[in-house]
Amino acid sequence: MVEFPEPTTTVWDEPEDLSAALQLHARRHGDSIYHLYKAVVRPEDGFDQTTLMSWVRGTKAPRSVVSLEILRRIERRYRLPEGYFNGKTSHAAQAPTGHDFESFSPSERKRLAWHLPDDFNARSRTERIEILDWVRTRIISGSTEYRRYQAAAANQRFAVRFTCTSGPRKKRPRELSPNESGIIHAPTALDNEMTELMRFKTSTFAAFGMQRNGVWGDETADQKVEHFGLWFGAFAAPEQSEVQGFGVDPARLTFAMMIFPQVWDWYLQWRERRRGFYTRWETDLLSIVTALTREETGWLRQTPRIADSLVEIERLISQTDIDEARNDWDAACDRMHRHAKRRIKEINRVARVHRDPFEPILPILEAPSPVAEYRKITEEILRRMPDERRYPRATAEAVRSFLLLRIGLHTGLRQKNLRELLLCKRDALPTSERRLEDMRRGEIRWSTKERGWEILIPSVAFKNATSSFFGAKPFRLILPDLGGLYEKIESYIDRHRKRLIGPAADTGTFFVKTAKTTSANAAYDQHTFYEAWRLITQRYGVYNPWTGRGVIEGLLPHGPHNVRDVLATHILKQTGSYEQASYAIQDTPEMVTRHYGRFLPQDKAEIAARILNQVWEAA
Numbered sequence: 001m002v003e004f005p006e007p008t009t010t011v012w013d014e015p016e017d018l019s020a021a022l023q024l025h026a027r028r029h030g031d032s033i034y035h036l037y038k039a040v041v042r043p044e045d046g047f048d049q050t051t052l053m054s055w056v057r058g059t060k061a062p063r064s065v066v067s068l069e070i071l072r073r074i075e076r077r078y079r080l081p082e083g084y085f086n087g088k089t090s091h092a093a094q095a096p097t098g099h100d101f102e103s104f105s106p107s108e109r110k111r112l113a114w115h116l117p118d119d120f121n122a123r124s125r126t127e128r129i130e131i132l133d134w135v136r137t138r139i140i141s142g143s144t145e146y147r148r149y150q151a152a153a154a155n156q157r158f159a160v161r162f163t164c165t166s167g168p169r170k171k172r173p174r175e176l177s178p179n180e181s182g183i184i185h186a187p188t189a190l191d192n193e194m195t196e197l198m199r200f201k202t203s204t205f206a207a208f209g210m211q212r213n214g215v216w217g218d219e220t221a222d223q224k225v226e227h228f229g230l231w232f233g234a235f236a237a238p239e240q241s242e243v244q245g246f247g248v249d250p251a252r253l254t255f256a257m258m259i260f261p262q263v264w265d266w267y268l269q270w271r272e273r274r275r276g277f278y279t280r281w282e283t284d285l286l287s288i289v290t291a292l293t294r295e296e297t298g299w300l301r302q303t304p305r306i307a308d309s310l311v312e313i314e315r316l317i318s319q320t321d322i323d324e325a326r327n328d329w330d331a332a333c334d335r336m337h338r339h340a341k342r343r344i345k346e347i348n349r350v351a352r353v354h355r356d357p358f359e360p361i362l363p364i365l366e367a368p369s370p371v372a373e374y375r376k377i378t379e380e381i382l383r384r385m386p387d388e389r390r391y392p393r394a395t396a397e398a399v400r401s402f403l404l405l406r407i408g409l410h411t412g413l414r415q416k417n418l419r420e421l422l423l424c425k426r427d428a429l430p431t432s433e434r435r436l437e438d439m440r441r442g443e444i445r446w447s448t449k450e451r452g453w454e455i456l457i458p459s460v461a462f463k464n465a466t467s468s469f470f471g472a473k474p475f476r477l478i479l480p481d482l483g484g485l486y487e488k489i490e491s492y493i494d495r496h497r498k499r500l501i502g503p504a505a506d507t508g509t510f511f512v513k514t515a516k517t518t519s520a521n522a523a524y525d526q527h528t529f530y531e532a533w534r535l536i537t538q539r540y541g542v543y544n545p546w547t548g549r550g551v552i553e554g555l556l557p558h559g560p561h562n563v564r565d566v567l568a569t570h571i572l573k574q575t576g577s578y579e580q581a582s583y584a585i586q587d588t589p590e591m592v593t594r595h596y597g598r599f600l601p602q603d604k605a606e607i608a609a610r611i612l613n614q615v616w617e618a619a
Contacts (some may be wrong), residue, residue, distance in 0.1 A: 003077070004079060038174060061089050068119075097493075100122065114539060115538075115545050135544075160190070163191055164194055184236060186250075197255065197299055200212060200299050210399035211302070226289070244274075254310060256310045257317065260317055264289065286343055293337040301330070308326075363552055363555050370570040381398055382402065382484070386398060393500070395499070404418075405558075406483070414560075415530065416463070422436075423497075426446040428445075431445075439462055442457025454476065454478050459474055501515055501522045504520050505522070513532070534558065564584075568582075
C-alpha cells in the first residue's frame, strides 16, 4: 500500500462536484474505490465501503465528522489543498453529526453542532471547551448584558395565567408546592375581572352607561393580559422562592388591589430589587393604572362594585384601607391617580436603559454603508445554498431566509406587517384595498402596469397609522429586480413555499413556517417569526473564527426590528437628513431624530466634506 501514489497526469479539467472530483483523482492515481477505501479507512473509524461508493456515485454526501475526516485523508493521499473536496460538496442540509460533547442535552447539541469546526473532535480538550463557550455565549445566547439577565429571569417562572388571551394556550403546569414558584391559573373571580376589562377595552362599543378613552387591538390586549399576569404573579409567588414574591393566597387577588398606593410601592420596589434599577417598564405599568383610575373613562373608576372583592392581606392591605375605599371609591381612585403620576415623574428621573437595541448590530451601524454591510448576510445565504435535488426542504428554508432579509431591507417594515403579508400569485386577482383594510394586512402581488412585484399595505395596518407619513394613504412599493430577487421570489412561490407548508393548511401569507409533526400550523406568530430571523443571523451573519462561516465580525444574533435601524442609520450617514431616513421606515423625522441621532454627529463633517470636495474634483 503506497501512502502517496504518483499521479499519471498533472493536467485536468476541474470538476464541479464531489462525485466527479473523487472519480477524477482516484483515476489519476491508479486507485480503484476499493483500493482507496483500504488506503484511508482505519478499523476504528466504523466507516463502511458502501458509503464511499455512494459519494462517488453522487447519491449521498458526507455529513458526519468521521466522513469529513475521511475526505481530509483522501486530500492528503493525493496531495490536494486542504478543504479541496469539502469545497465541492453541496452545503449540508443538517448540522454535522458525531461531535464529542455528550454532556449536553440533545436539543443543545443540535444547536451547537451548526457552529463547530469539522475537526472539533481532534482538538485538545482545552480548545474544545473554549470553542463551546464561545459558541454558547456569542451565537446561541448572544452575550449582551440584557440577554444574560433575560436568560436568568426566564428560569424564574412566575405569573398568573388568564383564559381570555387570544394567543396559543399552553399545557397546564404541574401542581406547585408552597415553597416553589411557578405559573398558576387565575382563580375564577380574578379571571372574570380580567375578562370584563378586556371586553371594556376591545369591544366595538363601550357598555351602556360607561365611557372609555381608546381601544386595544388584539395584540395590545394579549400584551396587557401578559403584563397583568406578571403583576399578579409577583404577589402570588412565595416569599422563600427565587422570585421572592409576597406570598399572597391566589384566591385573595383582585384588580381592586390596584387602587392602593402601598400595593404599587411594594411592586415597584420588588422590581427594583430584581433588576437593580428602575426602567421604563415601571412607568408603563403606572401609566396603565392612571388610565384605569382616570375620572370619567377609567375602568376601575366606573366599577366601584369591584371593591366587594377586597380581602385583608397581612402587611399589605388592612381592613381599615378596605373600608375607606368602599365608603368613597372616587376618593380612593383620585388618591391612586395622583400617586401614580408622582411615581412616574420620580422614576423617569432615575430610570436607566437596560437594553441597548443597537448593541447586537453595532458593527453594521458603524460601517460606512450599513445596508451594504447587512447585505453580506443575504449573499452568504446564497453562497451556502444547499443542493435542491438532494435537500429540497432545506433549500426552501434557505430561500425563505434570503427573501425575509431582502424584503425587510427593501421595505423597512415592522415584523407584524412583514409576517402578515398576504400572497397573490401572478395569475390571481389582487385583493381589493377595502378588503385589505378590513383585514388590516398587506399583500405582495404582481403589478402588470409596473411589470414588477408590488407590496401594498393599507395605512390602518401600521402601528403608527395616524402618523403624518401616511396621510391616510396606503404604503405602496415596487420591489427592485436586483441581486436575483425576482428569481428567488418566483421559485419560492412556485416550489419552495409548497414544500414548507407540506400537508398543513395554507395560511395565505407569503412567509410560512416549516410545517412538522410538532408544529402542524404553518403560520408565523410574533415569537416564531422573531426566532426565525434570529436563527438566520446566527447561521449566516455572525462571523465564527473557528469555522470561517458568517460574514460580519462582532455581530450578535438579533430580530427583524433591527433592519429598520440599519435602514434609518444608512440614510442618515449618506444624506444627513432625518426626513429622508423617516421615509425608509414609514415614520416621522421627530421619531428618527429621537432614536437615531446618536449615529449622525460623527458623520456630519464627512457629509459636508463630500459635498464640498465635488468642487475640487470638478476642477
